[in-house]
Amino acid sequence: xxxxxxxxxxxxxxxxxxxxxxxxxxxxxxxxxxxxxxxxxxxxxxxxxxxxxxxxxxxxxxxxxxxxxxxxxxxxxxxxxxxxxxxxxxxxxxxxxxxxxxxxxxxxxxxxxxxxxxxxxxxxxxxxxxxxxxxxxxxxxxxxxxxxxxxxxxxxxxxxxxxxxxxxxxxxxxxxxxxxxxxxxxxxxxxxxxxxxxxxxxxxxxxxxxxxxxxxxxxxxxxxxxxxxxxxxxxxxxxxxxxxxxxxxxxxxxxxxxxxxxxxxxxxxxxxxxxxxxxxxxxxxxxxxxxxxxxxxxxxxxxxxxxxxxxxxxxxxxxxxxxxxxxxxxxxxxxxxxxxxxxxxxxxxxxxxxxxxxxxxxxxxxxxxxxxxxxxxxxxxxxxxxxxxxxxxxxxxxxxxxxxxxxxxxxxxxxxxxxxxxxxxxx
Amino acid sequence: xxxxxxxxxxxxxxxxxxxxxxxxxxxxxxxxxxxxxxxxxxxxxxxxxxxxxxxxxxxxxxxxxxxxxxxxxxxxxxxxxxxxxxxxxxxxxxxxxxxxxxxxxxxxxxxxxxxxxxxxxxxxxxxxxxxxxxxxxxxxxxxxxxxxxxxxxxxxxxxxxxxxxxxxxxxxxxxxxxxxxxxxxxxxxxxxxxxxxxxx
Numbered sequence: 001x002x003x004x005x006x007x008x009x010x011x012x013x014x015x016x017x018x019x020x021x022x023x024x025x026x027x028x029x030x031x032x033x034x035x036x037x038x039x040x041x042x043x044x045x046x047x048x049x050x051x052x053x054x055x056x057x058x059x060x061x062x063x064x065x066x067x068x069x070x071x072x073x074x075x076x077x078x079x080x081x082x083x084x085x086x087x088x089x090x091x092x093x094x095x096x097x098x099x100x101x102x103x104x105x106x107x108x109x110x111x112x113x114x115x116x117x118x119x120x121x122x123x124x125x126x127x128x129x130x131x132x133x134x135x136x137x138x139x140x141x142x143x144x145x146x147x148x149x150x151x152x153x154x155x156x157x158x159x160x161x162x163x164x165x166x167x168x169x170x171x172x173x174x175x176x177x178x179x180x181x182x183x184x185x186x187x188x189x190x191x192x193x194x195x196x197x198x199x200x201x202x203x204x205x206x207x208x209x210x211x212x213x214x215x216x217x218x219x220x221x222x223x224x225x226x227x228x229x230x231x232x233x234x235x236x237x238x239x240x241x242x243x244x245x246x247x248x249x250x251x252x253x254x255x256x257x258x259x260x261x262x263x264x265x266x267x268x269x270x271x272x273x274x275x276x277x278x279x280x281x282x283x284x285x286x287x288x289x290x291x292x293x294x295x296x297x298x299x300x301x302x303x304x305x306x307x308x309x310x311x312x313x314x315x316x317x318x319x320x321x322x323x324x325x326x327x328x329x330x331x332x333x334x335x336x337x338x339x340x341x342x343x344x345x346x347x348x349x350x351x352x353x354x355x356x357x358x359x360x361x362x363x364x365x366x367x368x369x370x371x372x373x374x375x376x377x378x379x380x381x382x383x384x385x386x387x388x389x390x391x392x393x394x395x396x397x398x399x400x401x402x403x404x405x406x407x408x409x410x411x412x413x414x415x416x417x418x419x420x421x422x423x424x425x426x427x
Numbered sequence: 428x429x430x431x432x433x434x435x436x437x438x439x440x441x442x443x444x445x446x447x448x449x450x451x452x453x454x455x456x457x458x459x460x461x462x463x464x465x466x467x468x469x470x471x472x473x474x475x476x477x478x479x480x481x482x483x484x485x486x487x488x489x490x491x492x493x494x495x496x497x498x499x500x501x502x503x504x505x506x507x508x509x510x511x512x513x514x515x516x517x518x519x520x521x522x523x524x525x526x527x528x529x530x531x532x533x534x535x536x537x538x539x540x541x542x543x544x545x546x547x548x549x550x551x552x553x554x555x556x557x558x559x560x561x562x563x564x565x566x567x568x569x570x571x572x573x574x575x576x577x578x579x580x581x582x583x584x585x586x587x588x589x590x591x592x593x594x595x596x597x598x599x600x601x602x603x604x605x606x607x608x609x610x611x612x613x614x615x616x617x618x619x620x621x622x623x624x625x626x627x
Contacts (some may be wrong), residue, residue: 011611015585017592043614045627049567050586050617058466059480063458066487070454 001029003036010040014047351394353404361412363403372403372412382413439503446494451477454494458487461504464588471583473522474572482518486511495554501597508588508598512580519576563626570620574613581606582613 006029010319012018030037034192346357347365355362375381377396385406386392395402395413437445437453439460453602466487470479489510490497497506571579577599584590584598595606621627 007552008608008611009616012607014614015592015610016605042618042622042627046614046618046621048584049563049621049626050571050582053471053567053587054481055463055467055587056470058462058483060482062466062483063455065480065484066458066462069454069484069488070451070491175599197439370611 001025004032006030006033007039007239010043013040014043021273171318227308348398351392353395355398355402355404361401361403362398364405366405367403367410372410374414375411376414377416385411440499443494443497443499443503446491448614454491457490457503461507462487464504465507467509468580468583468586469511469515471568471587472512472580473518474568478518478522482511482514482544485514502594505590505594505597508584508590509600512598515580516576547551566621566626570624570626573620574608574616577601578609578613578616581609582617585610 006026009018009022009026013023015245018026030040069151348355348357348362354365357363375385380394390407392404395404400415404411404413428521437456439457442453442457446457462483466479466483469482469486470476473482475480486507490507493510497503571582581595581599584595590598592606593608594601596603599606618627
């Protein structure tokens with residue numbers, strides 16, 4: 001074994017990686033070669049120096065840093081990862097359901113609400129997308145062919161709703177025009193004259209909501225479209241086809257009944273429906289509502305609970321008296337002030353005494369709830385009280401019980417045919 | 428706390444299994460067990476605390492994300508060291524591209540400003556190194572930093588972490604004979620360098 005071979009075994013020797021035989025060979029060689037031994041000693045010193053370097057621990061907060069780095073990845077394992085992957089479609093489906101459900105509910109409020117909604121939103125849409133005014137409606141031709149004014153009105157409404165839908169999508173005007181021609185636009189969900197849109201098949205593989213193209217529709221989207229169409233059909237069926245005639249005339253509701261009706265639905269109605277500042281104008285004919293719908297949007301929502309009555313009294317005042325919306329600060333209205341005539345207590349002056357008729361009793365003024373001593377009419381006690389100095393015979397002219405004071409004692413003159421036991425307590 | 432106590436009772440393999448089942452406390456325990464060792468290796472290799480902190484943190488992040496690919500027949504720490512070795516080499520190359528490793532040698536420091544080596548060495552030493560002398564520790568670290576990457580990591584794993592040749596071979600992905608050769612070369616190069624620095 002030459003020196004180079006011995007040198008190659010220095011490290012295994014220092015690290016204890018040599019077999020006993022190899023170790024014996026190296027040690028035998030080192031015993032005969034002082035230079036090799038010095039080399040080995042120098043390597044031992046190198047190891048000793050670096051072995052003397054103490055380990056450097058991780059700084060404080062190291063684990064927290066790792067936690068912070070791993071926090072977004074914590075859910076990537078096991079069930080949590082699967083759960084997260086499944087949550088997105090569920091959340092997206094829930095969002096679509098809420099939007100569609102809200103739309104359907106809005107539709108179910110009746111045609112007036114529909115008109116109101118569309119009319120109230122139309123001006124804004126016109127301002128935002130003036131170029132869409134010139135865009136031909138994809139379903140305008142069949143509607144015109146139908147020749148129904150109601151259908152034409154609904155078509156106009158559909159156009160307005162498309163505009164509204166595009167506003168909600170925040171599409172750029174450049175994108176809006178081709179989408180207006182696209183029968184599958186989501187804002188056309190309620191368009192009844194788009195059979196191709198209603199029956200458009202759901203494109204496969206669109207379950208990735210990150211890349212979801214609402215303009216192409218989905219299962220939820222198409223179902224919502226069908227729902228909207230059905231609702232729209234029902235709305236059209238309810239309304240006369242000839243003209244936007246008056247809806248079924250609601251029963252006449254007195255002013256106080258209206259107030260109580262509004263109060264009874266206070267807990268269930270929204271702020272819009274039960275809100276105080278709602279301008280209810282029941283005297284306005286129903287056919288005029290679409291024109292004024294922008295201002296009366298909330299009226300339509302309130303109709304099922306509190307149908308407007310063609311009362312002579314403006315119900316806007318009634319609405320102001322109605323309790324405010326649920327959840328808002330509500331101070332009960334003070335009880336109505338009695339009319340002066342009705343509130344006046346009947347009083348009579350008898351035997352130079354003033355009596356007021358309260359609770360079917362004539363009570364002499366000045367009575368403040370003192371203890372009463374019962375006394376029967378015509379009894380000895382009564383006759384004893386009625387003296388020349390204080391003639392009380394005229395008091396007997398008062399019908400019913402009479403409360404009066406004689407010599408600092410309050411008596412209750414019982415009614416003539418009263419069989420009740422005398423009261424001993426104050427009123 | 429209960430989960431953490433349970434995790435502390437697990438072996439490394441058990442912790443890995445728990446991690447795979449989504450038990451984050453098991454990985455916390457792995458971090459707690461090996462953070463100092465990983466950081467020490469990376470620090471010795473890079474010679475810089477900030478870079479060592481970043482790389483060590485990245486080691487555990489990578490480990491967490493790749494724990495599904497961990498081979499059960501290997502040790503967790505050798506797996507962590509292998510990640511650390513790769514990331515440390517990458518960081519070193521990034522530093523080289525950015526010119527940050529300029530001046531890491533003693534010669535460079537001496538050329539720029541005489542005496543700066545001591546100041547720079549002091550800036551890169553740890554409190555525990557003060558026991559053997561800041562300057563000596565800094566020279567040792569500088570000399571270590573001048574070793575070729577593979578030699579350096581092999582030497583660190585052996586002297587600082589006391590890994591066997593087989594474990595080092597597993598970490599470095601090389602035969603045991605290569606480890607033996609690299610260690611031998613590393614020791615001789617360090618001896619020569621330390622002699623130049625009059626440490627030996």
